[in-house]
Amino acid sequence: MQGVGFRPHVWHLANRLGCLGDVRNDGDGVLIRLWAPDSTTADAFCQRLRTDIPPLARIDALERNPQPAEKSQPPPAGEFRIIASATTEVHTGVVPDATTCPACATDIAARSNRRYRYPFTNCTHCGPRLSIVRAIPYDRANTSMARFPLCPDCLAEYNNPADRRFHAQPNACPSCGPKLWLEDSDGQRLDPAALGCQDAIAAASEMLAGGRILAIKGIGGFHLACDATNHQAVARLRQRKARDAKPFALMARDLAVMRRYCTLSPQEAALLQSPAAPIVLLEARHPAPTRAALAPGIAPGQASLGFMLPYSPLHLLLLAHWEQPLVMTSGNRSDEPQAIDNTEARTRLAPLADALLLHDRDILNRLDDSVARVDAGQPRLLRRARGFAPAPLLVPDGFHDAPPVLALGGELKNTFCLLDAPRLILSQHLGDLDEPATLRAFERTLKLYRELFQHQPSRIAIDRHPDYRGSTLGRRLAAELALPLIEVQHHHAHIAAVLADNAWARDAGSVLGLALDGLGHGKDGTLWGGELLRANYQDCSRLAWLRPTPLPGGDRAAKEPWRNLIAHIHTAFGWEQACAQWPALRRLPGLAEAPIPALLRMLDAGINSPRSSSTGRLFDALAAALGLHTKEIAYEGQAAMELEALARTDWNIPGTKGQSTGDGYPFARLHTPEGIQLDPTPMWQALLNDLSHGVPPARIAARFHQGFATALTDLSLDVAREQGLDTLALSGGSFQNRILLTSVIHQAESAGLRVLSHHQVPANDGGIALGQALIAAATNPLTTS
Template sequence: MSAERIRVRGLVQGVGFRPTIWRLAHELGLLGDVRNDGEGVLIRLQPGDPNDTDAIERFCARLRAECPPLARIEAIERTPLDGRLDTTAFVILGSDNSDIHTGIVADAATCPACLAEIRDPTNRRYRYPFTNCTHCGPRLSIVRAIPYDRAHTSMAIFPMCARCRAEYADPGDRRFHAQPNACPDCGPRVWLVDTEGREIAPAELDAADAITAASRLLAAGRILAIKGIGGFHLACDATNSATVATLRQRKRRFAKPFALMARDLDVIERYARLSDQEAEWLRSPAAPILLLERRDDPTLAPEVAPAQSSLGFMLPYSPLHHLLLADWDRPLVMTSGNLSDEPQCIDNAEALDRLSGLADALLLHDRDIVNRVDDSVWRVMDGQPRPLRRARGYAPAPLRLPPGFESTPQILALGGELKNSFCLIRDAEAILSQHLGDLEEARTARAYRATLALYGELFQHRAEILAVDRHPDYHSTQLGRAWAEREGLRLIEVQHHHAHLAAVLADNDWPLDAGPVLGILFDGLGLGEDGTLWGGEFLLGDYRSAQRVGHLTPAALPGGTRAIREPWRNLLARLDETGGWEYWRARYPGLEVIRRLEAKPLNVVRNLTARGLNTPRSSSGGRLFDAVAATLNLGGDTLSYEGQAAIELEALASQVLGALEGRTPAPESGYPFALDDSVRPWRLDPAPLWEALFCDLAHGEEPARIAARFHLGLASAIVEMGKRLARAFAVETLALSGGVFQNRVLLEVVVSGLRDLGLKVLLHRQVPANDGGLALGQGCIAAARATDA
């Protein structure tokens, strides 16, 4: 039988793929060779026994079945070769530095085999915090170029000792070509310093090593900056209320919940409810933060997650974390190492400069972090884990584009302003960057530009088309416009909510030519086609175009961006437009919310609104949540983080409703909305809810029940609007996206109601519903338009 050339595409480098091929070839008596190159893995094979005619067929079947745990095979392409290979063995060849068309595997949590080694006193890697193999360890965070070889990573400065080199060279060893392979004799080291940079000897704390010393400082109530895989964390004892409060003051993060890390699932289950599905997700190689329903455990510091019904937990995902938490039967706060809104520190010198005022000591190491990678955040909603932030453990694993996108030019989609990520389109796949943050912060904007340049080089991506949001003031839009003009590139501006719609379509493998769906897109705001601010939208569309067929009734935003930070302004505007402020003050003079509003500069704000000065109108779903939250004084006068009021309103509602999978509350149980189909586009008007809500306030109704009634009323109104629009436009599929649909209560009631009507519902699965998914949608819209050009 003749030989074959086999091309394997996908995530197949740095995951033990070639050793698997080597093992299978030897077991099946096959001859030839394998190598990494810019397109993935290239194999040449022939049977050692010319009469074994199906050996290569069996090889391909077993390769798919026995694929290494971190690998992902996208395609196996087989081509016959003339004659037989001149070889008597099967060997692994060095990498070929050809054009790059392959991907990089995301950083992966410590595998069970490596974990067993660092716990075994007889093993040479006992308590070594940089233990890894081809099944686990850093990838994106340390890589500078493809092919993913040691010389292209931050491990290049650590020459392997003889024993590590022997493992690295042995195809039968799980560390064969594990690029970060190291041991205590040749690899990175970890040490503890004070805020002046002076090294603290472990003996000073009666400890055997720096990690044990760090653990003792944490137990003593200290705050530590800890260098991890993709950046620094600030850590402290999550049961020490005074320490957590101190961390909040130093970090200037006054209300946003802190993430937690626990040694094992038993510890987590003391503080949060945990299903089998959630436990499996926490234990996955990605090891994300997972939002879990909290238990009322009095030992957890209330400052960890004030006014929250959930807690964000993760398990240790590096040997250093495992060693640090080994003796902890309670969780640690493990929040990003930065001042509020700044990017996470990744460099030792930077950490000493930026974090010394926040931490009492720093646990450092000398393996450079090349790429900043925050922790990913997921939440189980409607029965499935769904991403809220896609970063460590997931990026930059490529996403296959749906059918119809096989031939697209190279496209760079630059994303939005908040929760930014960008997206490279090429070879019928999308490479979505890790979460980068809010570009309105100067340090984040600089990191964004640096990461853009790195990805361009890493994937040898040369954009032919740039895709940006239509909003002219976004940093990403301004960058894209200047770039396109400078390089003579085609620029495609994409409406914000159309991008949300395209993102959820691509996330569900919706084919390019499958026809339109009804998108229900609720978020903070985005610039609409008519120049106003949208945010509660019903769009009929696909990748190519979208028509606005319905929306929430717009309301004024007194003070513009100040109305986003100060929810009482939203409430005042809506009351003024629904009966007038004087009506509400006269009808409900004794209500606490009226007294709070009377203490504000109402005349100034109302005069500005009446004159139309700095008072844009918006159909924003997020701002409606803020206005309702303001009636209950959630978030206070000024919010300390984006979405705070809405998140606290959901937490209140969940006390009454909990998870609503599989059941639809009766429409009359929620506050009323009005649907006006006599205008085009149709309008969903929240005005009727205010009288019902204020009546509940006047009768002393519990805040949790008021929050629940608002959620149920809005959900019922969305379902009714969705049903009627679907019938009017003869569609059976609806797609939900936008940050508001990260609200589990709202999402599950809406989805249940729509499914009860026999409608198909598309939800996000791999990218966030918030603006972290915008770039995928922008890229797909640009690709669709380029395909049609």
């Protein structure tokens, strides 16, 4: 990985051991030519090269080739040297952007330092990387810092191997580097002195304290920020951003501030303080603090808060004196890509913000904040972006000779993947491709990655859904480049992704895959979403699934939970019969004005009502039954997330072994010639009985979660025994539900199954490009998965 200070590390090590030679970057990585006094010293050098590396460095392989005696050359004169990079075929990567290191944080806080309060301070151990790079090798000329010539002091640091800023490509100071300023929403620059402040950052802090909303240009894009304890400011931000309910991310000065609002485990603290500095979902403290309480509009209906620490000098300076958090949400209107340049921000964000904090260092590559959580004792990524992308994953054993593959992912939470053995390069989170601006950003980022990594695919992998935008682009690319096109079934890709996430070897055999999500195009042409599969990288067969239920209105069912409730009840009992037995159904919030007779006619006639085994729509139906957003949701997954949050209020211990204080609802099994269907009819009967008897909604939500997790695990255990399998692989967006994930893992492992789950890539559709790439590499191009 270039840009991590590896060459100066080699230089220091060689000089300490009395070795001669040189080191340079090239397309293959780092090339070291070493003349050691003896073999013992050479061995020590190689050993310490592996064990004592810079904070951001990673060694995937070390090849050691002794110089043949017949080609022996005399050792070079003088000291060990660092020499210029060579331009060759690219096989290395760009390190992800990294949070400000402690040494740079000290620099900007020290009045005697020439970088005091300089918001673009960095070194080889921290700062922007992917966000500013346009080509490999990662040298200053190939970044957006090329327009800022180094002053004599910075140049001396840059050229001194003993300095921690040696070849730090974004190196700069107030004399030669980027500049920061504050302007109002009309584009007029504001004078910090006129506001009684020493600089633009101090003025921005004062404006935030006064209840203003600011657009702030950061590392990978803009944020919209306000005081998280100011109820009016948060409400204005929601109204302006057209984001009614989706939780806002928060940034706090330090862990002590976070602990006033959340519980914080050592693992969560370590994740927050890691070089990636992601947003981490933390359990909200109850009761909330009475002093400086968060505005109720921060995360409505949720039990968790998304917190991050300041990860750039600008953020460190901005929050230095804040005893409460700031909202730090993406700089965009709802569902649009994050703004990244000043002109765009003046157009798109000025109507949303009272002022803009801008700078003149270009952001070349958009990077959203990564999102993570600790579940079942393990850190897990929910969104992989800043701080993680484009760090490569290594291909599992058996794929080191795999052909290069371009995999284009899915429609929602899109990422794409370049397989270039031994690397798997998964892009940053790009968003939902049904938004035209996101689709354009996807195409630009794909072009950049192919150029950046000089990737020449020999085959292209897409989701087999006929209407996904990424798949349409893949078909066009395959035709233009005359390459084989591999169409990969959505849930097979999910299971292959979790196999790769756990380094499952190509010849390690099949697993039992449990894929639970919203929906994907099934092999039989129907919509899947609750599948039990026998799978490896080459093959996938469906063994069991959630009983299919119609989606009345097609795509509208994903946005209007009441449709799923009616469909589930009508499928199980008949709607009128159910209402006669459980009159409370007719009184559910949101159903009084719903066109139920028209919907029933649609269901009975099979008009625009495709059948689906979707887990996501089952969760939506449950949420509607409990009055959670019965009519319409404001963002994807809202009803299911609030159902989980409600269940957790009745959950005994919200961890690996947590249980509801009541028994779980039962599910039945229907045996068909094609496989086993998990039937929720008994669950609905028990739930509606509880609802009629006034059982608290939290208890009902918890009993559903417990019963569903148990039914899934019991079914998996029985099928695994029947199939002779000992490993259960969990994937799909529904496994971002903490209760479901931890319960299934605990029950399956207690029964003796090995369980694979996601860690490095998201369980949702943000990970399927990884699975597509490996399936395509393992597939004969003349066939499809």
